[in-house]
Amino acid sequence: MKKSLLMMLVLMLSASLVLAACGNKTDAPKESEKPAASADPSAEPPKEGEKVEPFTVSLRHIQIGDTQKFRKALLDDVVKKTEAEIPGLKFELDAVEDQVNRYTKLPAEMATGNPPIIFDLFGGKGDAQKYGEAGKLLELTPILEELGIKDKFINNSQFMIGDKTYGLPIGGNNEGIFYNKKLFADNGITAPTTIEELEAAADKLKAAGITPIAMGSQAAWVPNMLVNTLIGRYAGPELVERIGDGSLKWTDPTVVAAYSKYEQWVKAGYFPKGELGMTYDQMLNDFLNSKAGMIFDGSWRSSAFNNPELTKNITPEDVGYIPFPAVTGGTGDQTFINGNYGNGYGFSATANENELKAIKAFIKNLYNDEMQVRGLLEDGVLPSMKVSGDAVSKVTDPVVKQVLDVAGKAAGAFSHYEIIIPSKVYTETEVQIQAIIAGQTTADKATAAIQKILEAEAGK
Incomplete structure (x- = not known):
């Protein structure tokens, strides 16, 4: 927790990346991929006269839509290379919107014991650690040791139970404010460093007929990102640890202050009208078309600007990126940022011998120096692994360089509170933030409702 992100970047200079993610908002049908034209020369061919039995391996991913095309291209390359290496292997890809996968499909599949063999997986208590404790996930430590990558991950804690590993992060990210430099300059606005300056900027943009902060709250995880960072500012960067040990309740005045600030901004008109009917992609489109001056989002969005x-x-040179500003009276070091290594891949504990071969080859082909560097340079996602070389110094994208600069100047990182709370509690946070946006509840009532569910779940 106290480890500086600057130290992580030092690791990157002897170290750097892969893809990451937060997916798009439309479900998609299954898709098939053609096998590679030629096999990897290092792959062992079938022995002469040996019959190769074809087999399929299901692979669930969340790389949907044009904004995800770079990381989907990386996945496609891994799929083709792995199929070429394993005789008879054919991946059956299943593209599913991330929230549908996380909260609907995967829980139902885990309950029936029939998940995909390889699937997108979130870390933390509500997902990877819960499924790992239930025996649903393949324990990966022997595979990682065989491949020589067990100790190469920068932070794999959200996918571990004790010293055992049950998933692998695709990459890292931090969250902050992207802003339109032209709109700021036209309206005499400089990049804010305090929350008062942020609100002054929002007021100027609104007066000019520009939505201050783009927002698409049809999926509640989107506004929840901003709420999470507000809690980190008001309650302090130890929020996850304190929620975990019970010393920070949702009814704590600092948490209520975070929700109150969001409620205040809703009433002030800082977000677009009808945001509850707007998707995550529409939110991005408002920013790209200069309808909004700012967008609070994850660093994974940097690829969209290229x-x-x-x-x-808009061009990449028109986009600025800054950490969320300091909050007056906030708890702890205000230079901490929301940074995560919480999204990755999991593997079914039911995998048979052939499927285990495919899993091992998939991990080998995805989690290596080449793909980590490609992920950084082609998709602008922060590293999940320590890799050799000088990948960071090769970055030329102006937005990605700002993302790395923000990470380098931060004193450390706090994570999403969802990694420490039960899924039912997180669902309640989504219900309550949408109710605040709709004007159906207040910050006091919303936080009390969340705390009630948290206590009920803790008492089970």
């Missing part, structure tokens, strides 16, 4: 199909009205 996508010519999306950026017809």
